[in-house]
Amino acid sequence: xxxxxxxxxxxxxxxxxxxxxxxxxxxxxxxxxxxxxxxxxxxxxxxxxxxxxxxxxxxxxxxxxxxxxxxxxxxxxxxxxxxxxxxxxxxxxxxxxxxxxxxxxxxxxxxxxxxxxxxxxxxxxxxxxxxxxxxxxxxxxxxxxxxxxxxxxxxxxxxxxxxxxxxxxxxxxxxxxxxxxxxxxxxxxxxxxxxxxxxxxxxxxxxxxxxxxxxxxxxxxxxxxxxxxxxxxxxxxxxxxxxxxxxxxxxxxxxxxxxxxxxxxxxxxxxxxxxxxxxxxxxxxxxxxxxxxxxxxxxxxxxxxxxxxxxxxxxxxxxxxxxxxxxxxxxxxxxxxxxxxxxxxxxxxxxxxxxxxxxxxxxxxxxxxxxxxxxxxxxxxxxxxxxxxxxxxxxxxxxxxxxxxxxxxxxxxxxxxxxxxxxxxxxxxxxxxxxxxxxxxxxxxxxxxxxxxxxxxxxxxxxxxxxxxxxxxxxxxxxxxxxxxxxxxxxxxxxxxxxxxxxxxxxxxxxxxxxxxxxxxxxxxxxxxxxx
Numbered sequence: 001x002x003x004x005x006x007x008x009x010x011x012x013x014x015x016x017x018x019x020x021x022x023x024x025x026x027x028x029x030x031x032x033x034x035x036x037x038x039x040x041x042x043x044x045x046x047x048x049x050x051x052x053x054x055x056x057x058x059x060x061x062x063x064x065x066x067x068x069x070x071x072x073x074x075x076x077x078x079x080x081x082x083x084x085x086x087x088x089x090x091x092x093x094x095x096x097x098x099x100x101x102x103x104x105x106x107x108x109x110x111x112x113x114x115x116x117x118x119x120x121x122x123x124x125x126x127x128x129x130x131x132x133x134x135x136x137x138x139x140x141x142x143x144x145x146x147x148x149x150x151x152x153x154x155x156x157x158x159x160x161x162x163x164x165x166x167x168x169x170x171x172x173x174x175x176x177x178x179x180x181x182x183x184x185x186x187x188x189x190x191x192x193x194x195x196x197x198x199x200x201x202x203x204x205x206x207x208x209x210x211x212x213x214x215x216x217x218x219x220x221x222x223x224x225x226x227x228x229x230x231x232x233x234x235x236x237x238x239x240x241x242x243x244x245x246x247x248x249x250x251x252x253x254x255x256x257x258x259x260x261x262x263x264x265x266x267x268x269x270x271x272x273x274x275x276x277x278x279x280x281x282x283x284x285x286x287x288x289x290x291x292x293x294x295x296x297x298x299x300x301x302x303x304x305x306x307x308x309x310x311x312x313x314x315x316x317x318x319x320x321x322x323x324x325x326x327x328x329x330x331x332x333x334x335x336x337x338x339x340x341x342x343x344x345x346x347x348x349x350x351x352x353x354x355x356x357x358x359x360x361x362x363x364x365x366x367x368x369x370x371x372x373x374x375x376x377x378x379x380x381x382x383x384x385x386x387x388x389x390x391x392x393x394x395x396x397x398x399x400x401x402x403x404x405x406x407x408x409x410x411x412x413x414x415x416x417x418x419x420x421x422x423x424x425x426x427x428x429x430x431x432x433x434x435x436x437x438x439x440x441x442x443x444x445x446x447x448x449x450x451x452x453x454x455x456x457x458x459x460x461x462x463x464x465x466x467x468x469x470x471x472x473x474x475x476x477x478x479x480x481x482x483x484x485x486x487x488x489x490x491x492x493x494x495x496x497x498x499x500x501x502x503x504x505x506x507x508x509x510x511x512x513x514x515x516x517x518x519x520x521x522x523x524x525x526x527x528x529x530x531x532x
Contacts, residue, residue, distance in 0.1 A: 101320035104135065105306045105447070109325060110245045113143075118185040121202065125149050125178030130246060131190060134304070141304025142192050143243050144199070146296035149178040150207045153286045158261045167225060167261045169283060171198045177205040177290075192301040194222035194260070199298070211290040217249065218293050219275065220259035224302035228265045230414040231440055235305025237267070240275050241329040243300050251332075257281045259299070269395040274336040307417075307444065322449040330420050330448060337396055339403040344423045346512050348488035350377065350385035350481075351402060353410030353418075357467060363391075365411040365433060368462065368469040373409075376478045380500045382507050382517045383485060390415045406488045409481070411470055416441040420448045425491035427484045431477075432456040433470045451487055455480040 102108050113130045121127035125148035132141050155172035176198055188200045221240065226232040244251060256276035258264070264280070272280050306325075334340040352373065355366045367373060370387070377385045386405075390398050399421050402408065406423040410416050411431045419428040419441060428445045434457050445452035455476060461468035482499035489496045489510075496502055496510040507513060508522030 102323060105320060106323035106325045107245075109306070110242055113141075113242070114246045119183055120144070120186045121178060121180035121182050121204075123178070123180035123204075125180040127178065127180065127199070127202065129185075129190075132304075139303065140190055141300055142190055142195070143239075143300035144191075144195065144298040145247060146178070146293065146298070148292055148294065149176060149202075149296050150205075150211060150290050150292045151176055151286075151296075152290045153283060154288050156283045159282075159284060168194055168197065168222065169259065169261060171201060173201060174203060174205070176202050177207070178202065179206055180204060192303065194301055195298045207292050208290050211292050212287050214291050214293045216277075217254045217295040217297065219243075219249070219254055219256045219297045219299065221256055221271070221275075221299045222259045222301060223262055223265075224305075225262075227260075227262050227267070230267070230417045231307065232302065232414075233265075233267050234417050234420075234444075235302040235307045236299070237270065237274070237333070238307065238326070238329050239300040239302065239305060240271075241332055242325060243297065244275075245325070245328070247297065249297070251275050252277055255281060257283070257285075259283070266391075267395060270333065270399075273396070274333045307440070320443075321446045323447050326420070326447045327449070334399070334403065334421060337399050339400055342403055342423075344425065344492045345384075345404060345406050346492075346514055347494075347517055348380075348383040348407055348485045349405045349423075350383065350407040350409060350485075351405040352377070352385065352387040353408065353413070353415045354387050354389055355391070355411065355413060355415075356389045357464070364467045365413050366467065366469050367411065368471040372474045373472060373477055376474055376481060376500075379478070380481075380485060382496065382502050382513055382519075383488075383500075384517075390418070406491055407484050409484070412436050412438065412441070417444055419445045419450050422448075422450060423491075425450075425488075427451045427453055427487050429453045429455065429480055429484045431470065431472060433461050433468065434458055435461070453480060453484050453487075 109132065112132045116131050118129055118131075119126060120129050125146070127144055127146050127149065129142055129144040133139075134141060152175055155175035157170040157172070158166070158168070181204055182202075188196065191199055219240070221236065223236050224232045227236065243249065251274065254275070254277055256271060258268075258271075258280050268280060272278070331340055354370055355363045357363055357366060374387060377387075386401070388401060393401070398418065402418045402421050403423065406426040407429065408416065408419055408422055408426065409429045409431070412433065416428060416430060419426070422428075428441060428450055430441050430452070432454060442452045442454065457470050457472055457476075459471040459473070461470055463469075478500065482501075486497075486499040488494075489498065489502075493512050494510060496506050496513070498506045504519035505523055505525045507519050508524035509527070
């Protein structure tokens, strides 16, 4: 099948189902090493027929990279294969810490899942499962792929619900069947919580005569119980991407089903755009009877997520910086919204994420004096800023706004996960209330390859019911913002070495500043060496 349009580069890289898993890891890792824009080097047409798969030879820049690392792609593949054995030595490794991070939280994780492939039910139908034992919490993550399994939707219970106590589907006896016999590998106790509700009852049976056939690859996504929260939902989205890497899923040809009773929620657009060929389905969208799925994928549920900052044990994950897996996820989502290939902002471009209470929701961690922060922002020159309540925007509008920004400012809160989707060079300025010690967004910033800049309010919050207001000292904020802007001015081709308020003589040295932000009648500093 020839690949087209916005999905081309990502599917070309990952749709390698019949290739050795390590090849998937190699190509994604090379993509991460090349950084933003590597899709231009790696994109190519590929054949994805079941009879043969081939990987088109990479263009010269990639060849040079591989030669520089290890001489040949084969040698590089050997390096990455070692990650499965908890080793990432050799020329490919940038450091011991990087190797460990990539093994645990990057493409080494994908390699581990791929290498664990086990057939649990075998016959005309099949169930194949993939698992990984996480070192940090001693838990096991698992997802499964079914072939020719039958779901009888008369025995699937539950519709969308606002009550968290009843947000998952129920399955009657015989709800899931297949013409297969369980193998010695079958271990129902390893199934993840929501998949277990369905698959523990899997029984051997021929499909009834009235069975409807479904040829489209179908992905059953049972979301986190806090899926309306961007932090928790990112665990699901990143996991879906990981499953796609391992199984070679072409999301452009996949139907994703919200396999739970949660409301659609604020991330329906992200899932629909990035992980489904079109409108998301629910169980109720299928015929009331048996449906046989040619290919059925059971989601890697959020308890196996790698977004949580305690995931690396006593030393923590904070030594990690960047990951091929996170980079691939970022590129995939950005591409699905058409904003992967965008020019970086020419000047510091700041988005302030401001949470605001509404009648419907008494949100917490709002700024006690938002206007005071705006007044500080207005002191700047040769920069742009915008204050946004992200909750009022569609996800598509959010991601388009954030992709054009290279500084994100906000109080500790789930919306700061947008650090993943900022301009390729960017800063996250996180304002902590006095009482919170979480490191969620420090982790996200580091894994996304962004700069993390924290500040902490030392004054106590004020409360309105369960909602708190954070007092922020304007002088402290100005100092932190000055640092963020100073960094942002050096991104890309910027040459203005100054902070929030720039001397016009310094600005005049930077030819990339847009005309509407340049100082009038510029008189640049002399750059001639004055001593003789």
